[in-house]
Amino acid sequence: MKKYLSILTMVLTMIQIINGQEELRKQAEQLSKELIIIDTHIDLPGLLQNKWEDISKTASGDFDYPRAKAGGLDVAFMSVYVAARYENNGAKSEADSVIDVVERILKTYPDKFARANNPDDVYKNFKDGRISLPMGIENGSPLEGDLKNLKYFYEKGIRYITLAHSKSNHICDSSYDPERKWKGLSPFGKEVVKEMNRLGMMIDVSHITDDAFYQVIELSKAPVIASHSACRFFTPGWERNMSDEMIKALAKNGGVIQIAFVSNFVSQEIRDKEANNRNAIAEYLKANNIPANDRRGSEYSNRYWKENPVGYADVKDVVKHIDHVVKLVGIDYVGLGSDFDGAGDSFPHGLKDVSYFPNLIYELLLAGYKKEDIRKICGGNLLRVWTEVERIARLSK
Ligand SMILES: [Zn+2]
Structure with missing residues (x-):
């Protein structure tokens, strides 16, 4: 009899656990619809530049409208990626042609996607049920040594610039490039930082060297972002991810690290x-x-x-990185920057494409995060930084 009773208790506990998980699943699904979810790095324009696809239907990459909607994604920063080989070799016109791809998306699907030049546009589009597509240029080469080009790209809707990509350029050094030409920022790069502050463009410190990062932090009057980086704590010695010291400096600056989902960023x-x-x-x-x-x-x-x-890594690895930042500096300095469509078939189990955000939220709930924390991680922190960058720009006018 005793034996049967203990089996019965076990079965009942299991049912309770399953019910609890189901409850959390429902909650995660609901939060994904209710909260503004922002992903600061999606490489869709590059894919469509190679071969245009109808993204109002299920497409071949990691992003399309049906899956973004299913995932509750509200703001997808379109990466205007300009490869390092364009440095001194047509970078500006390459950036223009990638921006044209984003323009084509906006024109083709006006009921599904919308321009977003500031946080107010984001809130408005969210109410309309349209997905905001702000833009960031990945690699500063298109500035071509002329500060006036910052204004040019700002007017085209560019709201952040990743200062370098895989090679050192005329702005600063890259973490992937053994050659440290500038030992951080170039003299022109220092002017770029100031001018971005003045215009209200976010500075993206992903990809750059540690020296360049610390120089940006020292110079910038506004908070900065890392649009797609993870924590070096888990990948010791790999400069592309941010060290604890850097994350502390970033938090002190009021900035935000947007965790990349790529398997080899999050798993040693x-x-x-x-x-x-x-x-x-x-x-x-x-x-x-x-x-x-x-x-x-x-x-x-x-x-x-x-x-x-x-x-592949697992969605739980991504949560570990988020957790690490939160334990190190608090809840206000971490967000999401997947790198979807930019890293081939290398996304973690449980976080394969833009439809998986509810699963990430579920894992955050399992890890003990509450709604207000999840709101900040999913987009609140990035919106705070964006708003602050604009406020500081207004002060300088
Ligand atoms: Zn990148």
């Missing part, structure tokens, strides 16, 4: 597997005297990666 385990693959490939090519850049080399490499998949 994935990074280790990637390094193992790269080493194994390099050893094989060396032992067989195959140059890495010839056909046999790339064929071997492609096959090796296919046969030795590194797998």
Whole structure:
């Protein structure tokens, strides 16, 4: 009898747990509709520039209207990505042609997407049920050494600039580039920071070196953003993510780190597997005297990666990064910057595309976050920074 009773208690507890989880799922779903969700880095324009697709239906990338709606995504910052090779080589006109893609989206689907040049536009579009598509340029090369180009792009709707991408440019150094040409910001880069403050454009510190970051923090009168970065605490030594010291400096500046979802940004385990693959490939090519850049080399490499998949991080890893920032500096300095459509097939289990935001919110609820915290993480913090950047610009006029 005793045995049956304990089994019965176990079953009842399990039912309670399942009911509790279901309750949290419902709550997460509701919050995803009720709160303004902002993602500060989506690389859709680059995809559509290569090949236009009808994004009012399910499309081939990580973002389209049906999935964004299902996910409750309200503000998708369109990344106007300009590759490092355009530096001194047509960067401004490349940026213009990517901006044209965003313009085409706005013109093609006026009932679904809308321009958003400031937080007020965001609130208005949210009420209308349309998805806001503000823009940020990824890589400052399009400024082409002329401060007047900042105004030019501001007028076209650009609201942040990631100062550099994979290579050092005429503005500052890149974390991916071993060459540290400027030891931070260039003299022109310092002028860019001041002019962005004056215009009310957000400065994006993702991708740049630590030195460049600290120089921006020292110079900028306004809070800055990291549009898609994660915590170096979990990926020691990897400069593309932000160290605890940097996150503290960012919080002191009133800025926000928008956590990227990419598996190898959030999981050291994935990074280790990637390094193992790269080493194994390099050893094989060396032992067989195959140059890495010839056909046999790339064929071997492609096959090796296919046969030795590194797998994916989990949505819980992303929550760990959010948690880390919150424990370090508080709830007001963290947000979301997925890098969807910018990182191939490398998004975590449970956070694969723009339809998964309710699942992220569910995990935040499981981790003990309350509605007000989740509101800040999902977009409130970014809106606070954007509003402050505009206020400071008004003061200087
Ligand atoms: Zn990037």
